[in-house]
Amino acid sequence: MRTVRDLIRANYQSLTRSERKFAQALLDNYPSAGLASITAAAGNADVSVPTVARMVNKLGFKGYPQFHQALLQELEAKASGPTQRRANWASEAPETHHLNRFAETVTQNIGQTFANIDTEQFDAAARLLSDTDAHLYVVGGRITQALAGYAFTHFQAVRERVTHMTPSSATWPHYVLDMEEGDILMMFDIRRYETNLIRLAEIAADHGVHVVLITDQWVSPAAEHAEHTFTCWVEIPSAWDSNVATMMLLEALIAAVQEECWPRIRDRYERLEQLFNATHLFHKSG
Structure with missing residues (x-):
């Protein structure tokens, strides 16, 4: 809707x-x-x-x-919490198999999400995230910390100076202490919006930090303090919201940042592979 x-x-x-x-x-x-x-x-x-x-x-x-x-x-x-979301869907559920309903809804979410992305804003955010003169901080909430971890793992390979902020808001003042004007804070916040994340966005913005917010279609109040806000459709026939569209947007941003900085990133990837080989991290057949 x-x-x-x-x-x-x-x-x-x-x-x-x-x-x-x-x-x-x-x-x-x-x-x-x-x-x-x-x-x-x-x-x-x-x-x-x-x-x-x-x-x-x-x-x-x-x-x-x-x-x-x-x-x-x-x-x-x-x-609305999980119980109410489940009740809403149960009362409107069509008489088809759950897998079909789920797949259809997720597909619609992806289409709606990407149809509402402003391409100029997307490109501007990609350029911002590729600026290695700025330190990139990544943070998520109770559920979205998994997305923040995924973002950190990839951006750490793509660029220098990336920090994954811990889920505990009690530690956040220590991170903010090191933030400088021009740094970047990538934040994930979907309903029910977390007070600590909203406050963090406000404090970071007051310090001159560029806030990139990825949120849902209802938009977290943290958007008031964000330079770039991306809305993702998350509602599915479940007591929980879906992060499929959110993940696709995140991966699109990661890919865009990679292209923005190629071939410098190619050299970084090659050096990273050498380190992987030296530590025998991955199994090689034969």
């Missing part, structure tokens, strides 16, 4: 100047700005009530109440 934020982005070019003013006010304080009455929402954005009504219609809603309800459902989806 597309979020109101997605609908605004998709229809932005068709909005009038006053409608864009309300749209921007909503995006700046999302979704709270749209949870008030239509009169209050219009007044807060300094536009007329008819302006809000027209914009809502352009987004595909029959009226402001339906628009308001969509935002409330997004809030509920953000906060």
